[in-house]
Amino acid sequence: MPGVKEQMEILLAGTVETIKEEELASKLERADREGRPLRVKQGFDPSAPDLHLGHAIGLRKLRQFQELGHTVVVVIGDYTGMVGDPSERSETRPRLTHEQVRDNAATYQEQLYKIVDPERTEVVMNGDWFSRMSFADVMDLAGRYTVARILERDDFTTRFRSQLPISIHELFYPLMQGYDSVAIRADVELGATEQKFNCLVAREIQKAYGVEPEVVMLLPVLEGTDGVKRMSKSTGNYIGIDEPPKEIYGKTMSIPDTMILRYFELAAAAGVDEVAAVERELDSESANPRDVKRRLARRLVSIYHGDDAATAAEEEFDRIFSKGGLPDEIPEPEVVLRGQESLDRVWVVALVVAAGLAATNGEARRLIQQGGIRLDGEQVSGVDSEIALDGPVLLQAGKRRFVRILPSKVRLESG
Secondary structure, three states: OOOHHHHHHHHHOOOOEEEOHHHHHHHHHHHHHHOOOOEEEEEEOOOOOOOEHHHHHHHHHHHHHHHOOOEEEEEEOOOHHHHOOOOOOOOOOOOOOHHHHHHHHOOHHHHHOOOOOHHHEEEEEOHHHHOOOOHHHHHHHHOOOOHHHHOOOHHHHHHHHOOOOOOHHHHHHHHHHHHHHHHHOOOEEEEEHHHHHHHHHHHHHHHHOOOOOOEEEEEOOOEOOOOOOEOOOOOOOOOEOOOOHHHHHHHHHOOOHHHHHHHHHHOOOOOHHHHHHHHHHHHOOOOOHHHHHHHHHHHHHHHHHOHHHHHHHHHHHHHHHHOOOOOOOOOOOOEEEEOOOOOOOEEHHHHHHHOOOOOOHHHHHHHHHOOOEEEOOEEOOOOOOEEOOOOOEEEEEOOOEEEEEOHHHEEEEOO
């Protein structure tokens, strides 16, 4: 294990704020003296089945801790996920069932191990302790913090002053995240900057339960593919680390040019020298941002799927967008059409949903209104459009999603 000074230099690099640096140095010195690795926590709420590039910022920092000899504890919030993090929310999140959350969490462990070392990682569900709590235990936890302190949170203050609803269960979220740190005896917690309030509450909850407070390390937030809002599963502007290579490549090519440098730094783990070189390249008059973005897209696919997959993804992207071709493989799903009497007059909105290219009729309508749906290469003109399914139909949503509908694989259901 390197000395404390060297560890501090490595661990503080790329962070936005550490609370408190002197406590981190003290914990590292004690860990070295006692031969006991630090327990480094990060939590993930499985509100959707994918981890994304924004999550990867913290996962790479966890990997650094592991390479310095420390233990990572990943808390998957199967109980906090049912509440939903109120950070930066102007309204109450829709509540998920425990079954939905557990289904989403099922793929997390495999995704985590794309970055962190499984040999030095503990993965726990916070339902392991919350499911065993009695109501007396819940009241005891609630008694460790005040409503006044909770309402200091900007999100809650804004909603309270605007007379927007705040559900009681939302107030429990920071207390629950804090109790996670008690349960696993965390020495350090990582979180994005919007998690500062939750992490500070965790320090107070640990003190209240007689546990030494954790050090909080806050990391930068990565903007999503829109270049505006933070990357988020709930807004749909994310690039999942377990998505197919062509999706990672295509989504990366869709980011605004203004985000290229930031993605190199935060998503592609480029070093200081490389980031500086990319910045100089983008600033030069002869630079073509598209070429730099292609390099970024290849890099991201290589990180999560390997070099061969990156090459194939780029070739397919060029075939579709540069040469007007089609993907090598186009799904031909089994389709169930509900409420349709025959294949002679099929409502396109219903077909888009049945093919899995939109989650709801409303989303399908929006795609059509935005010019994002094509049938056999022709843009669908209106939300009331109908077609006769008397042969194979190529259905396209956006620029990258293709489905071939075969009449033999379509089943009609009433209702």
